[in-house]
Amino acid sequence: MVIKSEDGRELRSFRFKDEDDSQEVRAVERRILLETFADQLPPEAIRFSSKLAKIGRSENGETLLELVDGTRLSAKQIVIGCDGVRSPVAKWMGFSEPKYVGHCAFRGLGFYPDGQPYEPRVSYVYGKGLRAGYVPVSPTKVYWFVCFNSPSPGPKITDPSILKNQSQELVRNWPSELLNIIDRTPDDTIIRTPLVDRWLWPAVSPSASSGSVVLVGDAWHPMTPNLGQGACCALEDAVVLAKKLADAINSGNGSVEGALKSYESERWPRIFPLTIRANLVGSLLQWENPVVCSVRNNVVIPKLIRIGPMLEHTNFACERL
Ligand SMILES: Cc1cc2nc3c(=O)[nH]c(=O)nc-3n(C[C@H](O)[C@H](O)[C@H](O)COP(=O)(O)OP(=O)(O)OC[C@H]3O[C@@H](n4cnc5c(N)ncnc54)[C@H](O)[C@@H]3O)c2cc1C
Structure with a gap:
Protein backbone atom coordinates (compact mmCIF):
# COMPACT_ATOMS: atom_id res chain seq x y z
CA MET A 1 0.00 0.00 0.00
CA VAL A 2 1.18 3.53 -0.69
CA ILE A 3 -0.20 6.73 0.86
CA LYS A 4 0.46 10.07 -0.84
CA SER A 5 -0.46 13.68 -0.15
CA GLU A 6 -2.44 15.65 -2.72
CA ASP A 7 0.78 17.10 -4.20
CA GLY A 8 1.97 13.55 -4.96
CA ARG A 9 4.51 13.29 -2.11
CA GLU A 10 4.81 9.75 -0.73
CA LEU A 11 3.91 9.75 2.97
CA ARG A 12 4.26 6.07 3.66
CA SER A 13 4.40 2.78 1.83
CA PHE A 14 4.39 -0.76 3.17
CA ARG A 15 3.69 -4.37 2.32
CA PHE A 16 0.94 -5.97 4.35
CA LYS A 17 2.99 -9.13 4.80
CA ASP A 18 5.85 -7.11 6.37
CA GLU A 19 3.53 -5.47 8.88
CA ASP A 20 1.78 -8.64 9.94
CA ASP A 21 2.40 -11.99 8.33
CA SER A 22 -1.27 -12.91 8.43
CA GLN A 23 -2.36 -9.80 6.50
CA GLU A 24 -3.39 -9.89 2.91
CA VAL A 25 -5.48 -7.67 0.64
CA ARG A 26 -7.47 -8.96 -2.28
CA ALA A 27 -9.19 -6.66 -4.72
CA VAL A 28 -12.11 -8.39 -6.40
CA GLU A 29 -14.52 -6.96 -8.94
CA ARG A 30 -18.02 -7.23 -7.52
CA ARG A 31 -19.48 -8.69 -10.74
CA ILE A 32 -16.90 -11.50 -10.75
CA LEU A 33 -17.60 -12.35 -7.10
CA LEU A 34 -21.36 -12.51 -7.69
CA GLU A 35 -21.00 -14.56 -10.88
CA THR A 36 -18.65 -16.98 -9.09
CA PHE A 37 -21.22 -17.59 -6.34
CA ALA A 38 -24.13 -17.78 -8.78
CA ASP A 39 -22.27 -20.37 -10.89
CA GLN A 40 -22.31 -22.74 -7.92
CA LEU A 41 -26.13 -22.81 -7.87
CA PRO A 42 -28.57 -24.69 -10.07
CA PRO A 43 -29.64 -22.41 -12.97
CA GLU A 44 -33.22 -22.00 -11.72
CA ALA A 45 -32.20 -21.17 -8.14
CA ILE A 46 -32.00 -17.40 -8.74
CA ARG A 47 -34.95 -15.44 -10.02
CA PHE A 48 -33.72 -12.08 -11.26
CA SER A 49 -35.73 -8.82 -11.42
CA SER A 50 -37.83 -9.78 -8.40
CA LYS A 51 -38.04 -6.55 -6.46
CA LEU A 52 -39.71 -6.87 -3.09
CA ALA A 53 -42.51 -4.34 -2.58
CA LYS A 54 -44.07 -5.54 0.68
CA ILE A 55 -43.49 -8.06 3.40
CA GLY A 56 -45.90 -9.22 6.09
CA ARG A 57 -46.97 -12.21 8.14
CA SER A 58 -50.07 -14.35 7.73
CA GLU A 59 -52.23 -15.52 10.62
CA ASN A 60 -50.67 -18.97 10.47
CA GLY A 61 -47.17 -17.48 10.86
CA GLU A 62 -45.99 -17.74 7.22
CA THR A 63 -44.06 -14.79 5.80
CA LEU A 64 -45.81 -13.15 2.87
CA LEU A 65 -43.74 -11.42 0.20
CA GLU A 66 -45.21 -9.23 -2.50
CA LEU A 67 -43.06 -8.26 -5.47
CA VAL A 68 -43.45 -5.03 -7.45
CA ASP A 69 -44.77 -7.02 -10.43
CA GLY A 70 -47.64 -8.20 -8.24
CA THR A 71 -46.34 -11.74 -7.63
CA ARG A 72 -47.14 -13.00 -4.13
CA LEU A 73 -45.00 -15.56 -2.36
CA SER A 74 -45.67 -17.35 0.88
CA ALA A 75 -42.48 -18.44 2.64
CA LYS A 76 -43.08 -21.50 4.78
CA LYS A 99 -27.81 7.73 8.97
CA TYR A 100 -25.88 9.91 6.50
CA VAL A 101 -22.36 10.53 7.88
CA GLY A 102 -21.47 13.74 6.03
CA HIS A 103 -19.47 12.46 3.07
CA CYS A 104 -20.19 10.90 -0.31
CA ALA A 105 -18.06 8.73 -2.60
CA PHE A 106 -17.67 8.53 -6.36
CA ARG A 107 -16.58 5.09 -7.58
CA GLY A 108 -15.72 3.61 -10.94
CA LEU A 109 -13.70 1.04 -12.86
CA GLY A 110 -11.03 2.40 -15.22
CA PHE A 111 -10.74 0.18 -18.29
CA TYR A 112 -7.46 -0.48 -20.13
CA PRO A 113 -8.23 -2.90 -23.01
CA ASP A 114 -4.50 -3.33 -23.74
CA GLY A 115 -3.60 -3.96 -20.12
CA GLN A 116 -3.49 -1.61 -17.14
CA PRO A 117 -0.03 -0.29 -16.16
CA TYR A 118 -0.33 -0.23 -12.34
CA GLU A 119 1.45 -2.30 -9.72
CA PRO A 120 -0.73 -4.67 -7.68
CA ARG A 121 -1.05 -2.38 -4.69
CA VAL A 122 -3.58 -0.05 -3.07
CA SER A 123 -2.80 3.66 -3.53
CA TYR A 124 -4.36 6.35 -1.38
CA VAL A 125 -4.17 10.14 -1.72
CA TYR A 126 -5.16 12.23 1.31
CA GLY A 127 -6.21 15.86 0.89
CA LYS A 128 -8.27 18.29 2.98
CA GLY A 129 -11.83 17.01 3.41
CA LEU A 130 -11.14 14.94 0.33
CA ARG A 131 -9.40 11.64 -0.31
CA ALA A 132 -9.10 9.23 -3.18
CA GLY A 133 -7.65 5.85 -3.97
CA TYR A 134 -7.19 3.21 -6.63
CA VAL A 135 -6.27 -0.44 -6.92
CA PRO A 136 -6.04 -2.79 -9.91
CA VAL A 137 -8.74 -5.48 -9.83
CA SER A 138 -7.82 -7.35 -13.01
CA PRO A 139 -5.27 -7.18 -15.84
CA THR A 140 -7.51 -4.63 -17.60
CA LYS A 141 -9.44 -2.87 -14.82
CA VAL A 142 -8.54 -0.43 -12.05
CA TYR A 143 -11.02 0.41 -9.29
CA TRP A 144 -10.96 4.00 -8.01
CA PHE A 145 -12.87 6.15 -5.54
CA VAL A 146 -13.03 9.79 -4.54
CA CYS A 147 -14.57 10.59 -1.16
CA PHE A 148 -15.65 14.17 -0.40
CA ASN A 149 -17.40 16.10 2.38
CA SER A 150 -20.89 17.33 1.71
CA PRO A 151 -23.39 18.69 4.25
CA SER A 152 -26.21 16.73 2.61
CA PRO A 153 -26.38 13.69 0.30
CA GLY A 154 -27.47 16.08 -2.50
CA PRO A 155 -29.82 15.33 -5.39
CA LYS A 156 -29.69 11.96 -7.12
CA ILE A 157 -27.72 12.42 -10.37
CA THR A 158 -28.32 9.81 -13.01
CA ASP A 159 -26.35 11.30 -15.91
CA PRO A 160 -22.98 9.47 -15.70
CA SER A 161 -21.11 12.15 -17.67
CA ILE A 162 -21.99 14.68 -14.95
CA LEU A 163 -20.72 12.25 -12.30
CA LYS A 164 -17.48 11.82 -14.22
CA ASN A 165 -16.95 15.58 -14.55
CA GLN A 166 -17.69 16.17 -10.89
CA SER A 167 -15.27 13.50 -9.70
CA GLN A 168 -12.52 14.77 -12.04
CA GLU A 169 -13.09 18.35 -10.91
CA LEU A 170 -12.51 17.32 -7.27
CA VAL A 171 -9.05 15.90 -7.98
CA ARG A 172 -8.08 18.14 -10.93
CA ASN A 173 -4.66 19.07 -9.46
CA TRP A 174 -3.90 15.75 -7.80
CA PRO A 175 -1.45 13.06 -9.00
CA SER A 176 -2.12 12.58 -12.70
CA GLU A 177 -2.59 8.80 -12.59
CA LEU A 178 -5.87 9.32 -10.72
CA LEU A 179 -7.24 11.60 -13.46
CA ASN A 180 -6.02 9.16 -16.06
CA ILE A 181 -7.89 6.27 -14.43
CA ILE A 182 -11.09 8.33 -14.15
CA ASP A 183 -10.66 9.37 -17.79
CA ARG A 184 -10.44 5.71 -18.80
CA THR A 185 -13.66 4.87 -16.94
CA PRO A 186 -16.69 3.98 -19.06
CA ASP A 187 -19.51 6.35 -18.01
CA ASP A 188 -21.85 3.55 -17.04
CA THR A 189 -19.55 2.23 -14.29
CA ILE A 190 -19.43 5.52 -12.36
CA ILE A 191 -21.65 5.90 -9.32
CA ARG A 192 -21.99 8.39 -6.50
CA THR A 193 -23.03 7.07 -3.09
CA PRO A 194 -23.88 9.02 0.06
CA LEU A 195 -22.14 7.15 2.90
CA VAL A 196 -24.37 5.95 5.71
CA ASP A 197 -24.31 3.64 8.70
CA ASN A 289 -8.56 21.90 8.80
CA PRO A 290 -5.20 22.58 7.01
CA VAL A 291 -3.15 22.50 10.25
CA VAL A 292 -4.68 19.20 11.36
CA CYS A 293 -4.17 17.75 7.86
CA SER A 294 -0.55 18.86 7.87
CA VAL A 295 0.07 17.13 11.24
CA ARG A 296 -1.69 14.01 9.92
CA ASN A 297 0.40 13.97 6.71
CA ASN A 298 3.76 14.94 8.18
CA VAL A 299 3.73 13.29 11.60
CA VAL A 300 0.93 10.82 12.19
CA ILE A 301 1.02 8.85 8.93
CA PRO A 302 4.81 8.75 8.33
CA LYS A 303 5.96 8.38 11.94
CA LEU A 304 3.29 7.42 14.45
CA ILE A 305 0.86 4.92 13.01
CA ARG A 306 1.65 1.26 13.58
CA ILE A 307 0.04 -0.41 10.61
CA GLY A 308 -0.08 -4.02 11.91
CA PRO A 309 -2.37 -3.32 14.90
CA MET A 310 -4.45 -0.96 12.77
CA LEU A 311 -5.30 -3.77 10.39
CA GLU A 312 -5.97 -6.30 13.12
CA HIS A 313 -9.72 -6.11 12.36
CA THR A 314 -9.16 -7.90 9.04
CA ASN A 315 -8.05 -11.01 10.91
CA PHE A 316 -11.32 -12.82 11.27
CA ALA A 317 -11.56 -16.51 10.58
CA CYS A 318 -14.98 -18.01 9.98
CA GLU A 319 -15.32 -21.65 10.75
CA ARG A 320 -15.35 -23.77 7.64
CA LEU A 321 -18.77 -24.52 6.22
C1 LIG B 1 -17.78 3.65 -1.65
C2 LIG B 1 -17.89 2.25 -1.09
C3 LIG B 1 -16.75 1.45 -1.04
C4 LIG B 1 -16.80 0.17 -0.47
N1 LIG B 1 -15.65 -0.57 -0.38
C5 LIG B 1 -15.67 -1.77 0.23
C6 LIG B 1 -14.47 -2.55 0.36
O1 LIG B 1 -13.39 -2.14 -0.07
N2 LIG B 1 -14.55 -3.75 0.99
C7 LIG B 1 -15.72 -4.23 1.50
O2 LIG B 1 -15.74 -5.33 2.07
N3 LIG B 1 -16.88 -3.51 1.38
C8 LIG B 1 -16.87 -2.31 0.77
N4 LIG B 1 -18.04 -1.58 0.65
C9 LIG B 1 -19.27 -2.08 1.27
C10 LIG B 1 -19.97 -3.10 0.39
O3 LIG B 1 -20.26 -2.56 -0.87
C11 LIG B 1 -21.27 -3.53 1.07
O4 LIG B 1 -21.05 -3.76 2.43
C12 LIG B 1 -21.76 -4.82 0.44
O5 LIG B 1 -22.11 -4.58 -0.91
C13 LIG B 1 -22.98 -5.34 1.21
O6 LIG B 1 -23.46 -6.48 0.57
P1 LIG B 1 -24.99 -6.87 0.69
O7 LIG B 1 -25.14 -8.11 -0.12
O8 LIG B 1 -25.40 -6.89 2.11
O9 LIG B 1 -25.80 -5.67 0.03
P2 LIG B 1 -25.75 -5.17 -1.49
O10 LIG B 1 -24.44 -5.45 -2.09
O11 LIG B 1 -26.24 -3.76 -1.46
O12 LIG B 1 -26.80 -6.09 -2.22
C14 LIG B 1 -28.18 -5.93 -1.96
C15 LIG B 1 -28.95 -6.60 -3.08
O13 LIG B 1 -30.35 -6.52 -2.78
C16 LIG B 1 -31.03 -6.05 -3.92
N5 LIG B 1 -32.25 -5.33 -3.48
C17 LIG B 1 -32.35 -4.09 -2.94
N6 LIG B 1 -33.63 -3.79 -2.69
C18 LIG B 1 -34.36 -4.88 -3.07
C19 LIG B 1 -35.75 -5.18 -3.07
N7 LIG B 1 -36.67 -4.30 -2.65
N8 LIG B 1 -36.14 -6.39 -3.54
C20 LIG B 1 -35.23 -7.30 -3.98
N9 LIG B 1 -33.89 -7.07 -4.01
C21 LIG B 1 -33.47 -5.86 -3.56
C22 LIG B 1 -30.05 -5.14 -4.64
O14 LIG B 1 -30.40 -5.04 -6.01
C23 LIG B 1 -28.74 -5.91 -4.43
O15 LIG B 1 -28.57 -6.89 -5.41
C24 LIG B 1 -18.02 -0.32 0.05
C25 LIG B 1 -19.18 0.48 -0.03
C26 LIG B 1 -19.12 1.74 -0.58
C27 LIG B 1 -20.37 2.60 -0.64
Whole structure:
Protein backbone atom coordinates (compact mmCIF):
# COMPACT_ATOMS: atom_id res chain seq x y z
CA MET A 1 0.00 0.00 0.00
CA VAL A 2 1.18 3.53 -0.69
CA ILE A 3 -0.20 6.73 0.86
CA LYS A 4 0.46 10.07 -0.84
CA SER A 5 -0.46 13.68 -0.15
CA GLU A 6 -2.44 15.65 -2.72
CA ASP A 7 0.78 17.10 -4.20
CA GLY A 8 1.97 13.55 -4.96
CA ARG A 9 4.51 13.29 -2.11
CA GLU A 10 4.81 9.75 -0.73
CA LEU A 11 3.91 9.75 2.97
CA ARG A 12 4.26 6.07 3.66
CA SER A 13 4.40 2.78 1.83
CA PHE A 14 4.39 -0.76 3.17
CA ARG A 15 3.69 -4.37 2.32
CA PHE A 16 0.94 -5.97 4.35
CA LYS A 17 2.99 -9.13 4.80
CA ASP A 18 5.85 -7.11 6.37
CA GLU A 19 3.53 -5.47 8.88
CA ASP A 20 1.78 -8.64 9.94
CA ASP A 21 2.40 -11.99 8.33
CA SER A 22 -1.27 -12.91 8.43
CA GLN A 23 -2.36 -9.80 6.50
CA GLU A 24 -3.39 -9.89 2.91
CA VAL A 25 -5.48 -7.67 0.64
CA ARG A 26 -7.47 -8.96 -2.28
CA ALA A 27 -9.19 -6.66 -4.72
CA VAL A 28 -12.11 -8.39 -6.40
CA GLU A 29 -14.52 -6.96 -8.94
CA ARG A 30 -18.02 -7.23 -7.52
CA ARG A 31 -19.48 -8.69 -10.74
CA ILE A 32 -16.90 -11.50 -10.75
CA LEU A 33 -17.60 -12.35 -7.10
CA LEU A 34 -21.36 -12.51 -7.69
CA GLU A 35 -21.00 -14.56 -10.88
CA THR A 36 -18.65 -16.98 -9.09
CA PHE A 37 -21.22 -17.59 -6.34
CA ALA A 38 -24.13 -17.78 -8.78
CA ASP A 39 -22.27 -20.37 -10.89
CA GLN A 40 -22.31 -22.74 -7.92
CA LEU A 41 -26.13 -22.81 -7.87
CA PRO A 42 -28.57 -24.69 -10.07
CA PRO A 43 -29.64 -22.41 -12.97
CA GLU A 44 -33.22 -22.00 -11.72
CA ALA A 45 -32.20 -21.17 -8.14
CA ILE A 46 -32.00 -17.40 -8.74
CA ARG A 47 -34.95 -15.44 -10.02
CA PHE A 48 -33.72 -12.08 -11.26
CA SER A 49 -35.73 -8.82 -11.42
CA SER A 50 -37.83 -9.78 -8.40
CA LYS A 51 -38.04 -6.55 -6.46
CA LEU A 52 -39.71 -6.87 -3.09
CA ALA A 53 -42.51 -4.34 -2.58
CA LYS A 54 -44.07 -5.54 0.68
CA ILE A 55 -43.49 -8.06 3.40
CA GLY A 56 -45.90 -9.22 6.09
CA ARG A 57 -46.97 -12.21 8.14
CA SER A 58 -50.07 -14.35 7.73
CA GLU A 59 -52.23 -15.52 10.62
CA ASN A 60 -50.67 -18.97 10.47
CA GLY A 61 -47.17 -17.48 10.86
CA GLU A 62 -45.99 -17.74 7.22
CA THR A 63 -44.06 -14.79 5.80
CA LEU A 64 -45.81 -13.15 2.87
CA LEU A 65 -43.74 -11.42 0.20
CA GLU A 66 -45.21 -9.23 -2.50
CA LEU A 67 -43.06 -8.26 -5.47
CA VAL A 68 -43.45 -5.03 -7.45
CA ASP A 69 -44.77 -7.02 -10.43
CA GLY A 70 -47.64 -8.20 -8.24
CA THR A 71 -46.34 -11.74 -7.63
CA ARG A 72 -47.14 -13.00 -4.13
CA LEU A 73 -45.00 -15.56 -2.36
CA SER A 74 -45.67 -17.35 0.88
CA ALA A 75 -42.48 -18.44 2.64
CA LYS A 76 -43.08 -21.50 4.78
CA GLN A 77 -39.47 -21.66 5.92
CA ILE A 78 -36.78 -19.02 6.28
CA VAL A 79 -36.60 -15.59 4.66
CA ILE A 80 -33.11 -14.05 4.54
CA GLY A 81 -33.24 -10.30 4.00
CA CYS A 82 -29.99 -9.50 2.21
CA ASP A 83 -31.45 -6.56 0.30
CA GLY A 84 -28.85 -3.94 1.11
CA VAL A 85 -28.69 -0.60 2.80
CA ARG A 86 -32.30 0.45 2.04
CA SER A 87 -33.68 -2.98 2.94
CA PRO A 88 -37.50 -3.12 2.98
CA VAL A 89 -37.17 -6.24 5.14
CA ALA A 90 -35.18 -4.32 7.80
CA LYS A 91 -37.73 -1.51 7.68
CA TRP A 92 -40.54 -4.01 8.27
CA MET A 93 -38.60 -5.40 11.23
CA GLY A 94 -38.50 -1.92 12.82
CA PHE A 95 -34.96 -0.77 11.92
CA SER A 96 -34.45 2.96 11.42
CA GLU A 97 -33.16 4.41 8.15
CA PRO A 98 -29.34 4.38 8.02
CA LYS A 99 -27.81 7.73 8.97
CA TYR A 100 -25.88 9.91 6.50
CA VAL A 101 -22.36 10.53 7.88
CA GLY A 102 -21.47 13.74 6.03
CA HIS A 103 -19.47 12.46 3.07
CA CYS A 104 -20.19 10.90 -0.31
CA ALA A 105 -18.06 8.73 -2.60
CA PHE A 106 -17.67 8.53 -6.36
CA ARG A 107 -16.58 5.09 -7.58
CA GLY A 108 -15.72 3.61 -10.94
CA LEU A 109 -13.70 1.04 -12.86
CA GLY A 110 -11.03 2.40 -15.22
CA PHE A 111 -10.74 0.18 -18.29
CA TYR A 112 -7.46 -0.48 -20.13
CA PRO A 113 -8.23 -2.90 -23.01
CA ASP A 114 -4.50 -3.33 -23.74
CA GLY A 115 -3.60 -3.96 -20.12
CA GLN A 116 -3.49 -1.61 -17.14
CA PRO A 117 -0.03 -0.29 -16.16
CA TYR A 118 -0.33 -0.23 -12.34
CA GLU A 119 1.45 -2.30 -9.72
CA PRO A 120 -0.73 -4.67 -7.68
CA ARG A 121 -1.05 -2.38 -4.69
CA VAL A 122 -3.58 -0.05 -3.07
CA SER A 123 -2.80 3.66 -3.53
CA TYR A 124 -4.36 6.35 -1.38
CA VAL A 125 -4.17 10.14 -1.72
CA TYR A 126 -5.16 12.23 1.31
CA GLY A 127 -6.21 15.86 0.89
CA LYS A 128 -8.27 18.29 2.98
CA GLY A 129 -11.83 17.01 3.41
CA LEU A 130 -11.14 14.94 0.33
CA ARG A 131 -9.40 11.64 -0.31
CA ALA A 132 -9.10 9.23 -3.18
CA GLY A 133 -7.65 5.85 -3.97
CA TYR A 134 -7.19 3.21 -6.63
CA VAL A 135 -6.27 -0.44 -6.92
CA PRO A 136 -6.04 -2.79 -9.91
CA VAL A 137 -8.74 -5.48 -9.83
CA SER A 138 -7.82 -7.35 -13.01
CA PRO A 139 -5.27 -7.18 -15.84
CA THR A 140 -7.51 -4.63 -17.60
CA LYS A 141 -9.44 -2.87 -14.82
CA VAL A 142 -8.54 -0.43 -12.05
CA TYR A 143 -11.02 0.41 -9.29
CA TRP A 144 -10.96 4.00 -8.01
CA PHE A 145 -12.87 6.15 -5.54
CA VAL A 146 -13.03 9.79 -4.54
CA CYS A 147 -14.57 10.59 -1.16
CA PHE A 148 -15.65 14.17 -0.40
CA ASN A 149 -17.40 16.10 2.38
CA SER A 150 -20.89 17.33 1.71
CA PRO A 151 -23.39 18.69 4.25
CA SER A 152 -26.21 16.73 2.61
CA PRO A 153 -26.38 13.69 0.30
CA GLY A 154 -27.47 16.08 -2.50
CA PRO A 155 -29.82 15.33 -5.39
CA LYS A 156 -29.69 11.96 -7.12
CA ILE A 157 -27.72 12.42 -10.37
CA THR A 158 -28.32 9.81 -13.01
CA ASP A 159 -26.35 11.30 -15.91
CA PRO A 160 -22.98 9.47 -15.70
CA SER A 161 -21.11 12.15 -17.67
CA ILE A 162 -21.99 14.68 -14.95
CA LEU A 163 -20.72 12.25 -12.30
CA LYS A 164 -17.48 11.82 -14.22
CA ASN A 165 -16.95 15.58 -14.55
CA GLN A 166 -17.69 16.17 -10.89
CA SER A 167 -15.27 13.50 -9.70
CA GLN A 168 -12.52 14.77 -12.04
CA GLU A 169 -13.09 18.35 -10.91
CA LEU A 170 -12.51 17.32 -7.27
CA VAL A 171 -9.05 15.90 -7.98
CA ARG A 172 -8.08 18.14 -10.93
CA ASN A 173 -4.66 19.07 -9.46
CA TRP A 174 -3.90 15.75 -7.80
CA PRO A 175 -1.45 13.06 -9.00
CA SER A 176 -2.12 12.58 -12.70
CA GLU A 177 -2.59 8.80 -12.59
CA LEU A 178 -5.87 9.32 -10.72
CA LEU A 179 -7.24 11.60 -13.46
CA ASN A 180 -6.02 9.16 -16.06
CA ILE A 181 -7.89 6.27 -14.43
CA ILE A 182 -11.09 8.33 -14.15
CA ASP A 183 -10.66 9.37 -17.79
CA ARG A 184 -10.44 5.71 -18.80
CA THR A 185 -13.66 4.87 -16.94
CA PRO A 186 -16.69 3.98 -19.06
CA ASP A 187 -19.51 6.35 -18.01
CA ASP A 188 -21.85 3.55 -17.04
CA THR A 189 -19.55 2.23 -14.29
CA ILE A 190 -19.43 5.52 -12.36
CA ILE A 191 -21.65 5.90 -9.32
CA ARG A 192 -21.99 8.39 -6.50
CA THR A 193 -23.03 7.07 -3.09
CA PRO A 194 -23.88 9.02 0.06
CA LEU A 195 -22.14 7.15 2.90
CA VAL A 196 -24.37 5.95 5.71
CA ASP A 197 -24.31 3.64 8.70
CA ARG A 198 -26.52 2.37 11.49
CA TRP A 199 -25.27 1.67 14.99
CA LEU A 200 -26.82 -1.40 16.53
CA TRP A 201 -27.11 -0.33 20.16
CA PRO A 202 -27.88 -3.25 22.45
CA ALA A 203 -31.40 -3.21 23.92
CA VAL A 204 -32.33 -0.32 21.61
CA SER A 205 -31.89 -1.72 18.14
CA PRO A 206 -34.35 -4.39 16.94
CA SER A 207 -33.18 -7.98 16.77
CA ALA A 208 -31.58 -9.26 13.55
CA SER A 209 -34.34 -11.87 13.29
CA SER A 210 -38.07 -11.95 13.75
CA GLY A 211 -39.60 -15.42 13.70
CA SER A 212 -38.04 -17.10 10.69
CA VAL A 213 -36.99 -13.83 8.97
CA VAL A 214 -33.36 -12.77 9.39
CA LEU A 215 -31.12 -9.99 8.09
CA VAL A 216 -27.66 -10.37 6.58
CA GLY A 217 -25.06 -7.84 5.38
CA ASP A 218 -25.86 -4.17 4.82
CA ALA A 219 -29.55 -4.81 5.41
CA TRP A 220 -28.68 -5.44 9.07
CA HIS A 221 -25.48 -3.48 9.66
CA PRO A 222 -24.76 -0.78 7.07
CA MET A 223 -21.29 0.56 7.81
CA THR A 224 -19.13 3.20 6.13
CA PRO A 225 -16.47 1.78 3.78
CA ASN A 226 -13.50 3.31 5.62
CA LEU A 227 -12.15 -0.05 6.78
CA GLY A 228 -13.17 -1.91 3.61
CA GLN A 229 -15.13 -4.43 5.65
CA GLY A 230 -18.81 -4.12 4.65
CA ALA A 231 -18.84 -6.81 1.98
CA CYS A 232 -16.37 -8.92 3.96
CA CYS A 233 -18.78 -8.86 6.91
CA ALA A 234 -21.73 -9.72 4.67
CA LEU A 235 -19.80 -12.80 3.47
CA GLU A 236 -18.89 -13.74 7.05
CA ASP A 237 -22.57 -13.37 8.04
CA ALA A 238 -23.53 -15.75 5.26
CA VAL A 239 -21.02 -18.39 6.36
CA VAL A 240 -21.99 -18.18 10.04
CA LEU A 241 -25.71 -18.22 9.27
CA ALA A 242 -25.40 -21.19 6.92
CA LYS A 243 -23.46 -23.09 9.56
CA LYS A 244 -26.00 -22.35 12.32
CA LEU A 245 -28.94 -23.32 10.14
CA ALA A 246 -27.26 -26.50 8.90
CA ASP A 247 -26.45 -27.52 12.49
CA ALA A 248 -30.04 -26.89 13.63
CA ILE A 249 -31.61 -28.68 10.67
CA ASN A 250 -29.19 -31.64 10.54
CA SER A 251 -29.15 -32.33 14.25
CA GLY A 252 -32.94 -32.29 14.35
CA ASN A 253 -32.94 -30.98 17.91
CA GLY A 254 -32.30 -27.27 17.37
CA SER A 255 -34.99 -24.84 16.29
CA VAL A 256 -34.52 -22.56 13.29
CA GLU A 257 -35.44 -19.56 15.41
CA GLY A 258 -32.80 -20.57 17.96
CA ALA A 259 -30.23 -20.81 15.16
CA LEU A 260 -31.09 -17.29 13.99
CA LYS A 261 -30.69 -15.91 17.52
CA SER A 262 -27.38 -17.72 17.88
CA TYR A 263 -26.22 -16.21 14.54
CA GLU A 264 -27.07 -12.73 15.84
CA SER A 265 -25.20 -13.22 19.12
CA GLU A 266 -22.12 -14.50 17.33
CA ARG A 267 -22.05 -11.73 14.73
CA TRP A 268 -22.98 -8.69 16.81
CA PRO A 269 -19.62 -8.42 18.71
CA ARG A 270 -17.84 -8.44 15.36
CA ILE A 271 -19.96 -5.95 13.45
CA PHE A 272 -20.95 -3.34 16.04
CA PRO A 273 -17.36 -2.29 16.97
CA LEU A 274 -16.40 -2.33 13.28
CA THR A 275 -19.31 -0.03 12.38
CA ILE A 276 -18.22 2.49 15.02
CA ARG A 277 -14.55 2.21 14.14
CA ALA A 278 -15.24 2.68 10.42
CA ASN A 279 -17.26 5.79 11.22
CA LEU A 280 -14.49 7.29 13.38
CA VAL A 281 -11.77 6.51 10.85
CA GLY A 282 -13.90 8.25 8.19
CA SER A 283 -14.27 11.36 10.34
CA LEU A 284 -10.50 11.52 10.90
CA LEU A 285 -9.66 10.99 7.24
CA GLN A 286 -12.16 13.63 6.10
CA TRP A 287 -10.63 16.41 8.20
CA GLU A 288 -10.63 19.77 6.43
CA ASN A 289 -8.56 21.90 8.80
CA PRO A 290 -5.20 22.58 7.01
CA VAL A 291 -3.15 22.50 10.25
CA VAL A 292 -4.68 19.20 11.36
CA CYS A 293 -4.17 17.75 7.86
CA SER A 294 -0.55 18.86 7.87
CA VAL A 295 0.07 17.13 11.24
CA ARG A 296 -1.69 14.01 9.92
CA ASN A 297 0.40 13.97 6.71
CA ASN A 298 3.76 14.94 8.18
CA VAL A 299 3.73 13.29 11.60
CA VAL A 300 0.93 10.82 12.19
CA ILE A 301 1.02 8.85 8.93
CA PRO A 302 4.81 8.75 8.33
CA LYS A 303 5.96 8.38 11.94
CA LEU A 304 3.29 7.42 14.45
CA ILE A 305 0.86 4.92 13.01
CA ARG A 306 1.65 1.26 13.58
CA ILE A 307 0.04 -0.41 10.61
CA GLY A 308 -0.08 -4.02 11.91
CA PRO A 309 -2.37 -3.32 14.90
CA MET A 310 -4.45 -0.96 12.77
CA LEU A 311 -5.30 -3.77 10.39
CA GLU A 312 -5.97 -6.30 13.12
CA HIS A 313 -9.72 -6.11 12.36
CA THR A 314 -9.16 -7.90 9.04
CA ASN A 315 -8.05 -11.01 10.91
CA PHE A 316 -11.32 -12.82 11.27
CA ALA A 317 -11.56 -16.51 10.58
CA CYS A 318 -14.98 -18.01 9.98
CA GLU A 319 -15.32 -21.65 10.75
CA ARG A 320 -15.35 -23.77 7.64
CA LEU A 321 -18.77 -24.52 6.22
C1 LIG B 1 -17.78 3.65 -1.65
C2 LIG B 1 -17.89 2.25 -1.09
C3 LIG B 1 -16.75 1.45 -1.04
C4 LIG B 1 -16.80 0.17 -0.47
N1 LIG B 1 -15.65 -0.57 -0.38
C5 LIG B 1 -15.67 -1.77 0.23
C6 LIG B 1 -14.47 -2.55 0.36
O1 LIG B 1 -13.39 -2.14 -0.07
N2 LIG B 1 -14.55 -3.75 0.99
C7 LIG B 1 -15.72 -4.23 1.50
O2 LIG B 1 -15.74 -5.33 2.07
N3 LIG B 1 -16.88 -3.51 1.38
C8 LIG B 1 -16.87 -2.31 0.77
N4 LIG B 1 -18.04 -1.58 0.65
C9 LIG B 1 -19.27 -2.08 1.27
C10 LIG B 1 -19.97 -3.10 0.39
O3 LIG B 1 -20.26 -2.56 -0.87
C11 LIG B 1 -21.27 -3.53 1.07
O4 LIG B 1 -21.05 -3.76 2.43
C12 LIG B 1 -21.76 -4.82 0.44
O5 LIG B 1 -22.11 -4.58 -0.91
C13 LIG B 1 -22.98 -5.34 1.21
O6 LIG B 1 -23.46 -6.48 0.57
P1 LIG B 1 -24.99 -6.87 0.69
O7 LIG B 1 -25.14 -8.11 -0.12
O8 LIG B 1 -25.40 -6.89 2.11
O9 LIG B 1 -25.80 -5.67 0.03
P2 LIG B 1 -25.75 -5.17 -1.49
O10 LIG B 1 -24.44 -5.45 -2.09
O11 LIG B 1 -26.24 -3.76 -1.46
O12 LIG B 1 -26.80 -6.09 -2.22
C14 LIG B 1 -28.18 -5.93 -1.96
C15 LIG B 1 -28.95 -6.60 -3.08
O13 LIG B 1 -30.35 -6.52 -2.78
C16 LIG B 1 -31.03 -6.05 -3.92
N5 LIG B 1 -32.25 -5.33 -3.48
C17 LIG B 1 -32.35 -4.09 -2.94
N6 LIG B 1 -33.63 -3.79 -2.69
C18 LIG B 1 -34.36 -4.88 -3.07
C19 LIG B 1 -35.75 -5.18 -3.07
N7 LIG B 1 -36.67 -4.30 -2.65
N8 LIG B 1 -36.14 -6.39 -3.54
C20 LIG B 1 -35.23 -7.30 -3.98
N9 LIG B 1 -33.89 -7.07 -4.01
C21 LIG B 1 -33.47 -5.86 -3.56
C22 LIG B 1 -30.05 -5.14 -4.64
O14 LIG B 1 -30.40 -5.04 -6.01
C23 LIG B 1 -28.74 -5.91 -4.43
O15 LIG B 1 -28.57 -6.89 -5.41
C24 LIG B 1 -18.02 -0.32 0.05
C25 LIG B 1 -19.18 0.48 -0.03
C26 LIG B 1 -19.12 1.74 -0.58
C27 LIG B 1 -20.37 2.60 -0.64
